[in-house]
Amino acid sequence: MSAPSSSLPLFDDRVLADPYPSYGGLRGSGAAVLLEEYGVWAIPRHADIAAILKNPDVFASEGGVALTALANQEILAGTVLASDGAQHAKLRRVLSKQLAPRAMTALADRIAVRAEQLVTQHTASGRFDAVALARHMVCDTVLELMGLPDADREVLAGAPATFDVFGPHNARFEQALPLAARVVQALHEHLVREKVPAQSWMGAIFEAVDAGQIAESDAIPLASAYTAASIDTTVLGLADCLVQLAQHPEQWQILRRDPTRWAVPAFHESLRLEAPIQGFGRLLTQATDIGGVHLDAGEQIWLLYGSAGRDDRRWGDDADTFDIRRPCNHQHLAFGGGPHLCAGIPLAEIQAGAVLRALAARCAHLTLDGEPVRVLNNLLRGYSAAPLAVELTPRPASSGMSARPAEACQQGSVT
Numbered sequence: 550m551s552a553p554s555s556s557l558p559l560f561d562d563r564v565l566a567d568p569y570p571s572y573g574g575l576r577g578s579g580a581a582v583l584l585e586e587y588g589v590w591a592i593p594r595h596a597d598i599a600a601i602l603k604n605p606d607v608f609a610s611e612g613g614v615a616l617t618a619l620a621n622q623e624i625l626a627g628t629v630l631a632s633d634g635a636q637h638a639k640l641r642r643v644l645s646k647q648l649a650p651r652a653m654t655a656l657a658d659r660i661a662v663r664a665e666q667l668v669t670q671h672t673a674s675g676r677f678d679a680v681a682l683a684r685h686m687v688c689d690t691v692l693e694l695m696g697l698p699d700a701d702r703e704v705l706a707g708a709p710a711t712f713d714v715f716g717p718h719n720a721r722f723e724q725a726l727p728l729a730a731r732v733v734q735a736l737h738e739h740l741v742r743e744k745v746p747a748q749s750w751m752g753a754i755f756e757a758v759d760a761g762q763i764a765e766s767d768a769i770p771l772a773s774a775y776t777a778a779s780i781d782t783t784v785l786g787l788a789d790c791l792v793q794l795a796q797h798p799e800q801w802q803i804l805r806r807d808p809t810r811w812a813v814p815a816f817h818e819s820l821r822l823e824a825p826i827q828g829f830g831r832l833l834t835q836a837t838d839i840g841g842v843h844l845d846a847g848e849q850i851w852l853l854y855g856s857a858g859r860d861d862r863r864w865g866d867d868a869d870t871f872d873i874r875r876p877c878n879h880q881h882l883a884f885g886g887g888p889h890l891c892a893g894i895p896l897a898e899i900q901a902g903a904v905l906r907a908l909a910a911r912c913a914h915l916t917l918d919g920e921p922v923r924v925l926n927n928l929l930r931g932y933s934a935a936p937l938a939v940e941l942t943p944r945p946a947s948s949g950m951s952a953r954p955a956e957a958c959q960q961g962s963v964t
């Protein structure tokens with residue numbers, strides 16, 4: 550039998566605008582489907598992606614995380630995202646203490662205060678842009694943690710472009726190259742020893758250089774991976790969650806009745822449905838079978854995180870439904886898995902949880918106030934603007950009615 554293949558133009562605007570029917574088609578075609586236009590194998594099903602992520606010896610990030618050789622060899626080489634084995638572990642270790650759940654718990658109160666202030670400020674008129682609120686929250690937090698509290702936001706304005714360069718050599722890729730280079734250049738200018746406090750991500754990176762744990766030349770690529778990875782992803786994920794809640798008033802009321810319980814599950818449910826990073830690549834170091842499809846060493850695969858979240862084999866017949874009480878929805882693959890599992894999950898959860906709780910305390914109703922504007926990016930999914938309207942009233946007392954009985958999660962969690 551010949552291997553499944555498809556002429557799907559995965560990175561064309563038309564598909565990016567609504568990729569889910571195409572993902573469904575790919576999942577139906579096979580465990581690995583050759584995308585003829587790009588010469589890469591799409592992996593559309595949750596179970597296969599989860600297994601691949603845990604097997605970095607066969608499915609390498611180095612040389613394969615982006616679709617073009619230019620991006621893999623000249624832009625990403627040596628970064629935490631695009632390295633494997635000992636080099637990856639060495640880079641990942643540098644910031645693990647700063648990003649560990651314990652460090653994040655210590656930050657939680659400050660982040661909650663920031664969320665309350667920003668929510669009050671943004672919702673004062675009864676109308677706000679969910680993306681602007683999310684961006685304000687995330688940029689303030691990340692720039693402070695990075696050690697650049699007063700930095701010009703323009704430093705990061707090109708950050709979505711850094712995700713376009715992971716895609717195929719299309720017009721978006723061409724436009725993104727100079728913007729991505731400018732972001733790195735700006736980081737070189739701003740992230741210097743004299744400007745950043747010792748108690749910051751960048752301070753920790755310089756400390757690792759001084760201790761001989763990493764090379765001086767690793768410092769900025771490592772910092773850029775963290776700034777790029779932490780901002781647009783969380784902004785898009787949080788703004789999308791607000792849009793979903795505005796589109797599903799009954800879900801907003803469930804959250805409002807018990808925000809402590811449902812804020813973070815609501816965030817995970819929107820990440821499952823609308824993964825901010827829709828896919829990443831891997832390179833095969835040896836020949837292997839994926840669900841009965843034979844692939845040779847040297848071939849590239851594209852892990853469709855956005856498709857995994859809609860896979861009815863994993864999520865059931867209502868996989869396309871937004872339900873914040875869905876059991877174990879944190880087991881989605883929007884944060885990847887295995888050794889490259891997102892390093893910022895606790896930070897993303899704390900920020901999103903704080904904003905959702907602050908909104909729940911202040912807004913009785915949340916509705917769309919216009920059509921959200923979609924971002925078209927080779928990797929990212931989300932909105933560049935999402936106008937919402939709120940009705941400001943006190944929060945009702947918790948009724949406990951919203952609670953679902955706890956259900957045991959299946960094995961194989963990515964967290």
Ligand code: HEM
Pocket residue numbers: 610614629630631641648774775778779780782783786787820824825826829854882883884885886888889890891892893894896897
């Ligand atoms: C909703 C928010 C976020 C999403 C959806 C997200 C998504 C992801 C995904 C899918 C990966 C895996 C890459 C792969 O498969 O190769 C990843 C890795 C990573 N993420 Fe996140 N991320 C988010 C927030 C953050 C934050 C807040 C940080 C802050 C530090 C962060 C830092 C990183 C880093 C450093 C990596 C690379 C890890 C490695 O290669 O070892 N991310 N993220």
